[in-house]
Amino acid sequence: MDRIVLHDYFRSSASYRVRIALNLKGLAYERREVNLADGAQKGAAFRSLNPQGFVPCLEIDGLKLTQSLSIAVYLDQTRPDPPLMPRDQADGAHVRALALTVACDIHPLNNLRVLKYLQGPLGIAEDAKDGWYRHWVSEGLAALEAMAAPRAGAFLFGDSPTLADVCLVPQLYNARRFSVPISAYPTLRRADETASAHPAFAAAHPDRVAQEDLVK
Template identity: 55%
Template structure:
């Protein structure tokens, strides 16, 4: 497998975490989003959307991190990243979607660039914009974790939800968002900082990192 990603991309980071939790070997190829490599003719052949991650598998190319993570769960079910019961699986997917649909897209690199170039926002305004969505999302997630989590987002082992959460906490810190109001999320972040799969997926550990 070949994972095309950017070291600090939250979406690519999710895929790395899941691949590592599954114990799978993969080659990484860096796509520097800052220089526009994702819009090059060669990369658009892989992913017409011009975004990361893209995962090459047996002659096929998978795009969009939710689809990649779901494929990993189907193709490599052990260890599982979704619970056994169907309602529990829906809860985990809802936690992941809370981050992947309602927080992350609103504070990624493309949106920040659009705010700056189209609306003339300065960095303080961009940080405030990001904090608005991160805080409201984390408030809901903190409550969900209090009901379902036992050391992780759901239960006592990492799930798809944790693959989404850890990159978003990193992003929150980059935007200067205070996190003291989210002790359960911070406890998960601390657990991930001790877990080999999460350590290996961290941006600083990637071959294309600055």
Template identity: 60%
Template sequence: MIRLYDYYRSSASYRVRIALNLKGLDYERVAVNLLDNGQKSDEYRARNPQGFVPMLEIDGAQLTQSLSIVNYLNCVYPDPPLAPADPVAAAHVRAMAQVVASDIHPLNNLRVLNYVTDVMGHDKETRARWYAHWVHEGFEALEQLAIRHGGAYLSGDLPGLADLCLVPQIYNARRFDIALDAYPTLVDYDARANALPAFQAAHPDQID
């Protein structure tokens, strides 16, 4: 049994759901409600000391951090691959994924946004400007990388690592009313990926 602990709107969890779907793997989903601080419960922290989602229980292991989980899945279940075989092309795909996973998302996840308002005392307008600034800074660079290195999908000939990072970030940007007009290449790649069943099934609106 593969068991995924996740929150339906968590970008990191959304990435892993897409990866599991692309690999054709059946899994049981265990909801962890971030709004109720379910990730901070003693029961959950006993499994994942960091208290983040997602966490994947698979093959007797408890795996954390979304890109580490995706890498494991790609190693153990290599077909279809989530990155090109060519080392240079694969490096570009990983770099585009990291623009989202390392540069945009960590500054805009729920715990950081709550800290901006609840601890630092900033108002909702300042919080919104903070969110928008980091999305635009990351997307400006990613748009150019996509033009240079994208193929049929952002990850190349097949949907993969860069796409499964892009799609949740575009979803969140739209939730927060971020204008995407300056990023037509990213919007196009998002639409291409979201036309695929693996991405559709992972969408937060499809999660109970």
């Protein structure tokens, strides 16, 4: 089988999701960092892999896959054990809704490129930008807490990690980085604590990845 190559950035939430998914599937892969801080994602070399200029991009099975949730679904379809999605259709719809709440409704509004645009072309002050971040993250997490609580277990859904946890953990990592209070979300905090203790999640953590990069 051809080697698996992940083009990512250690602190990118979307990349963090894919690292977790690969680890949960027990797949060995080579990381190639695309330094977002230096603008490497805008260069012709990377755009030949992903015309959007976003990370992650996963080279696997002769394919170049983009968009973190699409990559996770592909991994689940081609390497079904252990599953990232419940087999029951209703349960699957619930888990997708949790994952998409993070990936489509929370994360895009606090993405680095959005925050840079607020401060750059729009001239928004630092405190106003931080207020924007906290507002949208807090609103999204409150909704996620209400959605997840009735059916959560040790993880966001039940007692095994799913795609919902793959999305939750990077989002809470970023929330803490930007000092967003999360004490009001006991379900999310419990799932995050459980997941973060799992080896697949721990190995994907940005601090762990950054440390490994320094050793190389």
